[in-house]
Amino acid sequence: MFPPLVYVIVILIIALLNWLYSWRNPRCNGVLPPGSMGWPLLGESFSFFSRNTSFGIPPFVKDRMQRYGPVFKTSLVGRPVIVSTDADLNYLVFQQEGQLFQSWYPDTFTEIFGRQNVGSLHGFMYKYLKNMVLKLFGPESLKKMLVDVEQAANASLKRWSMEGVVDVKEATAKMIFDLTAKKLISYDSESSSENLRESFVAFIQGLISFPLDIPGTAYHKCLKGRRQAMRLLKNMLQERRERPRKVQGDFFDYVLEELQREDTVLTEAIALDLMFVLLFASFETTSLALTLATKLLSDHPLVLKQMREEHDAIIKQKGDADSGLTWSDYKCMKLTFQVINETVRLANIVPGIFRKSLRETKFKGYTIPAGWAVMVCPPAVHLDPSKYKDPLDFNPWRWEASTHTQRVQGVKNFMAFGGGMRFCVGTDFTKVQMAVFLHCLVTKYKWDPIKGGNILRTPGLQFPDGFHIQLSERD
Known part of the structure; x- marks a missing residue:
């Protein structure tokens, strides 16, 4: 027989592993866009806020675009987020204001600008x-x-x-x-x-x-x-x-x-x-x-x-x-x-425009769950060579x-x-x-x-x- 403390430790470890699995693999009635949820609670916030001196697409976004494609999931300051660098999804998000999506900002932003x-x-x-x-x-x-x-x-x-x-x-x-x-x-x-x-x-x-x-x-x-x-x-x-x-x-x-x-x-x-x-x-x-x-x-x-x-x-x-x-x-x-x-x-000047999904939304085979944040990323579109020739040139x-x-x-x-x-x-x-x-x-x-x-x-x-x-x- 093992001491009771051992059972408690085992149960805590199992609960912790289950929590970590749930964090990294959120439930969804469909297929979530690819991506990483990062560390529990912190998500990938540190990478998002890291400094860079480039006119190009922010490294946080560019690296994940190359790895996962134009739409990916992440977590910022404890909130699950779908990041969109896809012009069609961006357009859908803006045009469906009040229907499928609504303006939203993290709690930290509302603390700053007023609730x-x-x-x-x-x-x-x-x-x-x-x-x-x-x-x-x-x-x-x-x-x-x-x-x-x-x-x-x-x-x-x-x-x-x-x-x-x-x-x-x-x-x-x-x-x-x-x-x-x-x-x-x-x-x-x-x-x-x-x-x-x-x-x-x-x-x-x-x-x-x-x-x-x-x-x-x-x-x-x-x-x-x-x-x-x-x-x-x-x-x-x-x-x-x-x-x-x-x-x-x-x-x-x-x-x-x-x-x-x-x-x-x-x-x-x-x-x-x-x-x-x-x-x-x-x-x-x-x-x-x-x-x-x-x-x-x-x-x-x-x-x-x-x-x-x-x-x-x-x-x-x-x-x-x-x-x-x-x-x-x-x-x-x-x-x-x-x-x-x-x-x-x-x-x-604005690296991301935030919205919140009001209803479960399907887009190109992926599902955006209700309640998730969506971050439209203007730099990824403004600096896309398929849309602007030599995008980093001042022309x-x-x-x-x-x-x-x-x-x-x-x-x-x-x-x-x-x-x-x-x-x-x-x-x-x-x-x-x-x-x-x-x-x-x-x-x-x-x-x-x-x-x-x-x-x-x-x-x-x-x-x-x-x-x-x-x-x-x-x-």
Whole structure:
């Protein structure tokens, strides 16, 4: 007879082995895509968050594509995930929003952005918030905002030209944040006693990092930055309530009106999370794209030459170099829009777009179980040589073709701004800011790269050393 302790140990070992087997071989009413679930609870999170300095498809995804194919299973931060690098599956996921799939992010993301942020809401509430945002970022509002964007760009560039060496990433982030914060909440960084953007800088540093909430980690700093920013926004909302303005002057006034309506569905928590997301999304991604665009133009003098010719022609046609841009001028920037598309295709600022399967879904012989997360991987499509010739080359002219077939394929093959009904509502605002800034830059200034410009992905895009240039007026 063995001692009772031996039986207990044997039972525990059997239970542990059974648990490990179940973890590595999830149950499914069909055939799961191939792949590895990694370590229990941790999954393959460490590999996913590992750093790389490539413009190519992230090593985590590329290695598994080569091993398993375009659709594979994994586990990230304890959650089973189907990763899709297949354009057809990506299209299905976006088009079946609310039917087969719905927007979803890991719990760590909702802790960062708020549990009632616009990305986590569905149905009527999502459409309601989307319509609210379009009041600020819709085409009619952007036409009126064009002059403000141009003035901000000109003022910033003039100041940079007198400062010597400027970090484009930091400088454009400040420029865009100040403009957006003014439109959203009438925030003025020069007169405010508290630095709102500093809270967002702390927030950004840990946004896409391993979710370990321990002092000293990037994730802990990220949560701390969110708390600071939310405290400032809540104080501003309370001050606005106590001293309401007679005329609606910014988006905060509009939100306050909505909160005060008797039949409103808006809550203070949703309103504050919305403000937080809008402030973050409006400046961080655009400043990254502008930094990369400036670097790519520096590295490709022919593109820069033709960009200058396009924008000089716009000014010449106006006949007055000092008159501001019109909406018609903006719409004439053909090559500029091609440069923007090519920049964001290469930038792949968002490494993954998450959805959750609402029902069991069959795709090309595989089964996606209900409740599993699906991560659409834009870089894998944007850098696929079968869809983009020499995909790592900066070639704005690849966007010249506009046949019907190519436009239809473009919906599947270009996801820099999302897709389906959750296509980013700030896309037009981003394009306006980029196009107007580039117009002011190439028509009035020249620049020399000084240092930096190296990229780092963790897996989100970063410029760890910035991109420092010396700006001077054109002859």
